[in-house]
Amino acid sequence: MRADALRRRETIVTTARKLFAEHGDGLALETIAAHSGVGIATLYRNFPSREELAHAVAIDIVDEICRAVDAAHDARAADAAAAWSALVHALVEMDLGALTDAVGSSQGDAAELRTIQSRAISALDGLLSDLHTAGIVHERVDALGTIVAVATVTRPQPDAIRRAAPSVQQNLVDAFLAWSRPAR
Amino acid sequence: MRADALRRRETIVTTARKLFAEHGDGLALETIAAHSGVGIATLYRNFPSREELAHAVAIDIVDEICRAVDAAHDARAADAAAAWSALVHALVEMDLGALTDAVGSSQGDAAELRTIQSRAISALDGLLSDLHTAGIVHERVDALGTIVAVATVTRPQPDAIRRAAPSVQQNLVDAFLAWSRPAR
Amino acid sequence: MRADALRRRETIVTTARKLFAEHGDGLALETIAAHSGVGIATLYRNFPSREELAHAVAIDIVDEICRAVDAAHDARAADAAAAWSALVHALVEMDLGALTDAVGSSQGDAAELRTIQSRAISALDGLLSDLHTAGIVHERVDALGTIVAVATVTRPQPDAIRRAAPSVQQNLVDAFLAWSRPAR
Amino acid sequence: MRADALRRRETIVTTARKLFAEHGDGLALETIAAHSGVGIATLYRNFPSREELAHAVAIDIVDEICRAVDAAHDARAADAAAAWSALVHALVEMDLGALTDAVGSSQGDAAELRTIQSRAISALDGLLSDLHTAGIVHERVDALGTIVAVATVTRPQPDAIRRAAPSVQQNLVDAFLAWSRPAR
DNA sequence: GATGAATGAGCCTTCATTCAT
DNA sequence: GATGAATGAAGGCTCATTCAT
Numbered sequence: 001m002r003a004d005a006l007r008r009r010e011t012i013v014t015t016a017r018k019l020f021a022e023h024g025d026g027l028a029l030e031t032i033a034a035h036s037g038v039g040i041a042t043l044y045r046n047f048p049s050r051e052e053l054a055h056a057v058a059i060d061i062v063d064e065i066c067r068a069v070d071a072a073h074d075a076r077a078a079d080a081a082a083a084w085s086a087l088v089h090a091l092v093e094m095d096l097g098a099l100t101d102a103v104g105s106s107q108g109d110a111a112e113l114r115t116i117q118s119r120a121i122s123a124l125d126g127l128l129s130d131l132h133t134a135g136i137v138h139e140r141v142d143a144l145g146t147i148v149a150v151a152t153v154t155r156p157q158p159d160a161i162r163r164a165a166p167s168v169q170q171n172l173v174d175a176f177l178a179w180s181r182p183a184r
Numbered sequence: 185m186r187a188d189a190l191r192r193r194e195t196i197v198t199t200a201r202k203l204f205a206e207h208g209d210g211l212a213l214e215t216i217a218a219h220s221g222v223g224i225a226t227l228y229r230n231f232p233s234r235e236e237l238a239h240a241v242a243i244d245i246v247d248e249i250c251r252a253v254d255a256a257h258d259a260r261a262a263d264a265a266a267a268w269s270a271l272v273h274a275l276v277e278m279d280l281g282a283l284t285d286a287v288g289s290s291q292g293d294a295a296e297l298r299t300i301q302s303r304a305i306s307a308l309d310g311l312l313s314d315l316h317t318a319g320i321v322h323e324r325v326d327a328l329g330t331i332v333a334v335a336t337v338t339r340p341q342p343d344a345i346r347r348a349a350p351s352v353q354q355n356l357v358d359a360f361l362a363w364s365r366p367a368r
Numbered sequence: 369m370r371a372d373a374l375r376r377r378e379t380i381v382t383t384a385r386k387l388f389a390e391h392g393d394g395l396a397l398e399t400i401a402a403h404s405g406v407g408i409a410t411l412y413r414n415f416p417s418r419e420e421l422a423h424a425v426a427i428d429i430v431d432e433i434c435r436a437v438d439a440a441h442d443a444r445a446a447d448a449a450a451a452w453s454a455l456v457h458a459l460v461e462m463d464l465g466a467l468t469d470a471v472g473s474s475q476g477d478a479a480e481l482r483t484i485q486s487r488a489i490s491a492l493d494g495l496l497s498d499l500h501t502a503g504i505v506h507e508r509v510d511a512l513g514t515i516v517a518v519a520t521v522t523r524p525q526p527d528a529i530r531r532a533a534p535s536v537q538q539n540l541v542d543a544f545l546a547w548s549r550p551a552r
Numbered sequence: 553m554r555a556d557a558l559r560r561r562e563t564i565v566t567t568a569r570k571l572f573a574e575h576g577d578g579l580a581l582e583t584i585a586a587h588s589g590v591g592i593a594t595l596y597r598n599f600p601s602r603e604e605l606a607h608a609v610a611i612d613i614v615d616e617i618c619r620a621v622d623a624a625h626d627a628r629a630a631d632a633a634a635a636w637s638a639l640v641h642a643l644v645e646m647d648l649g650a651l652t653d654a655v656g657s658s659q660g661d662a663a664e665l666r667t668i669q670s671r672a673i674s675a676l677d678g679l680l681s682d683l684h685t686a687g688i689v690h691e692r693v694d695a696l697g698t699i700v701a702v703a704t705v706t707r708p709q710p711d712a713i714r715r716a717a718p719s720v721q722q723n724l725v726d727a728f729l730a731w732s733r734p735a736r
Numbered sequence: 737g738a739t740g741a742a743t744g745a746g747c748c749t750t751c752a753t754t755c756a757t
Numbered sequence: 758g759a760t761g762a763a764t765g766a767a768g769g770c771t772c773a774t775t776c777a778t
Contacts, residue, residue, distance in 0.1 A: 026210050039743045148349040165332040175363030223760040407764045516717040533700040543731030591739040
C-alpha cells in the first residue's frame with residue numbers, strides 16, 4: 001500500500017497544481033480532493049494544511065524548473081540562444097501561475113520564497129551566468145526575476161479576459177524574451 | 185442631498201478599487217464598507233451585489249483610461265513616441281489589477297468585458313490607429329491587448345513575491361514598451 | 369434595535385452557561401445558537417470565537433458570585449453562620465461547573481483565571497476575612513479554593529452517574545461546609 | 553502468542569486509562585494507540601468502538617477497586633479507621649476520573665453503570681456494612697456514593713484551575729473523610 | 737494478526753446577502 | 758436613506774471508524 005499511497009499523494013499534488021494554475025487560490029480543497037479521486041480527509045492526511053499542500057506544489061514546480069534548466073544546460077553547447085528561448089517557453093508551459101498562489105497562501109516572507117526556490121534559483125543562476133558571459137542574455141536578467149516574470153505573465157486569469165485577449169500572454173512572453181537579449 | 189449621495193457612492197468605488205488592487209478579490213465587502221466610512225447596508229443600497237460593485241469599479245477605471253487616452257491624444261502632436269510611453273506608464277499607475285478581479289467576479293463572457301470597456305477600447309483604438317500610421321507603435325499592438333497586458337503585469341501579488349523580486353513589474357513594462365515599438 | 373440585540377446577547381450567554389453546565393464543553397456552538405433561538409452567525413457576531421463566549425460566561429458567573437457575596441455580607445450581621453451556609457448553597461445553584469469548562473477552553477494560565485475572577489475573589493476574600501475573625505469559618509478556607517471546590521462538586525456529570533448516585537453532590541457540599549467550620 | 557496479545561491489550565487499557573484521567577474524554581483514539589505503541593487498527597481489533605474501550609477501562613478500574621477493598625478488608629482487623637482512610641486514599645490515586653468519562657462515553661443508563669461496577673459495589677458494600685456496624689463509618693456512606701464522590705473530586709481539571717487552586721482536591725478528600733465518620 | 741491509509745460526518749469560522757429599526 | 762444585526766451556505770479541518778495490504 002506504500003506505493004499506492006505515494007502515487008495518490010503525487011496525484012493530489014499534480015491535481016492541485018493544475019487547478020491552482022487554472023483557478024487561482026480561493027479554490028476549495030474539497031475540489032482538489034474530488035478531482036484527485038480521494039476524500040477530503042485523505043488530502044489532509046497527506047498535507048495537514050492548505051499551506052503544506054501549496055508548499056508541496058511549489059516544490060513540485062521547482063523540481064520541474066530544475067529539470068528544464070538542466071536540459072537547457074545541455075542544449076547550450078549546440079545553440080545557446082535557442083536553449084534560452086526554449087527554456088523560457090518551457091517555463092511558460094509549467095503552470096508557474098500556481099506558484100504565485102502557492103506562495104501567497106503562505107504568510108511567509110521573501111526568505112521562505114527564496115528557500116523553497118533556492119534549488120531552482122541556483123541552477124538557473126548558474127546557467128544565466130554562462131549566458132551572460134556568452135552575450136546571449138542581458139546582464140539585467142536574473143534567475144528569480146525570470147521565474148517571477150513568467151509566473152506573472154502566466155497567472156490564471158478570468159476566462160472572460162483570456163477569451164477576449166487570447167494572445168496577450170504570448171505577446172508578453174515574446175516581449176520578455178526580446179527584453180532579455182542584449183541590444184546589438 | 186443628491187450631491188452627498190453621489191460623493192458617497194464615488195467614495196465606495198474609489199475605496200473598492202484601491203483595495204481590490206492591493207489585495208485582489210477574496211476581500212470582504214464589509215472591509216470595503218468600513219474603509220469607505222459607511223455601513224455594509226449602504227454599500228448594498230448603492231451596489232446590490234458584489235458583481236455590481238465590481239462593475240462600477242471597472243467603469244471607474246475605464247473612465248480614467250479614457251482621460252489618459254485623451255491626454256495622450258493631445259500630447260501626440262508634440263512628441264508621439266513620448267505620448268505613447270507616457271500613456272502606458274499612466275495605465276501602470278491605474279490599479280488596472282483591480283480590473284482583472286472586477287471582471288473575474290462577474291461570470292460574464294468576453295462580450296461583457298468588451299461592452300464595459302468599449303469606450304476605452306474605442307478611444308484607445310483611435311489613438312493607436314494614428315500611432316500605427318505614424319510608425320510609432322507596431323501594428324501588432326491593439327487596444328484591448330494593451331489594457332490586458334498592463335493589467336496582467338500590475339496585478340496584485342503576494343507581498344513575499346513583490347519583496348523578493350521588486351523590479352519585475354517595471355521590467356515587464358519596459359519589455360512591453362520595447363515590444364510595442366516597430367523594429368527600426 | 370440596540371436593546372433587542374443586547375437582550376439577544378444576554379440570551380446567548382445565559383443559554384451557553386446553562387448548556388455548558390449541563391453538558392460540559394465539547395458542546396457544539398450551533399447547539400447553543402439553536403437553543404438561543406438565533407443562527408450560528410449571530411452567535412459569532414457577538415462572540416468572535418468559542419473562547420470569547422466562554423469568557424463572557426465566566427464573567428456572567430462572576431457577576432452573580434459577587435451579588436451573592438454582597439448578599440452574604442449584608443446577612444452576616446444577623447446570623448454569620450447561616451450567611452456562610454447560604455452563600456455556599458447559592459454558589460451550588462450557580463452552574464459553576466460551566467466555569468470549569470469556560471476556563472478550560474481558554475488556553476490561559478492561572479493568571480488569566482485569577483484576572484477573570486479577581487472581582488469575585490476580592491469580594492469573597494473580604495467576607496472570609498470577617499468570618500475568619502468571627503470564628504465562623506476556618507482559616508484554611510480561602511476564596512479561590514471555595515469557588516473551585518464548588519465548581520468541582522457541581523461539574524456536569526454523565527446522566528448515568530447523576531441518576532445512579534443522585535445525592536453525591538449534596539453530600540460533598542455538606543462535607544465541604546462541615547470542613548469549612550472551625551473545630552469546636 | 554496469546555500472552556503477547558493479552559499484554560498488548562492490557563497496555564492499551566492502561567494507557568487509555570491514564571490518558572483519560574489526564575485529559576478527559578475528547579481525546580483522539582489515535583493518540584491512545586500511539587501512546588500504546590500500536591496502530592489504530594490494532595486498537596480497533598481489540599476494542600471495536602470507543603465505547604468498548606471505555607468499558608474495558610471501567611472494568612480495569614473496578615478490578616483495582618476490588619483489590620483495594622480486599623486489602624482494606626484484611627487491614628480492618630488491625631485498625632478499622634485507618635483501613636477506611638487508606639482505602640479512600642487508594643481510590644484517590646486510582647484515576648477514577650477516567651471512570652467518569654468512560655461512563656459518559658456510553659449512552660448507557662444508570663443500570664449499565666451499576667452492572668459494570670457491581671463487583672466493586674458488592675465488595676465495598678460488604679466492607680461498609682462491617683464498618684457501619686463497627687461505628688467506624690457513618691451509615692449515610694454507601695459504596696456507589698463513595699466511588700462517585702472520589703471520581704468527582706479527582707476528575708481531570710483544566711491545568712489553569714489545578715495550578716491556581718492546587719489544594720482543593722486534597723481538601724475535598726479530607727472533607728469527605730471527615731463527613732464519612734460518625735459524629736462522636 | 738497488525739498496520740497505515742481512506743473516508744464521511746461534524747464542528748468552527750467567515751462571508752455575501754437580507755432584514756428591521 | 759442609513760445603519761447594524763441576522764442569517765444560511767460554504768470552506769477548513771478533525772476524528773471515529775472501515776478497508777486493503
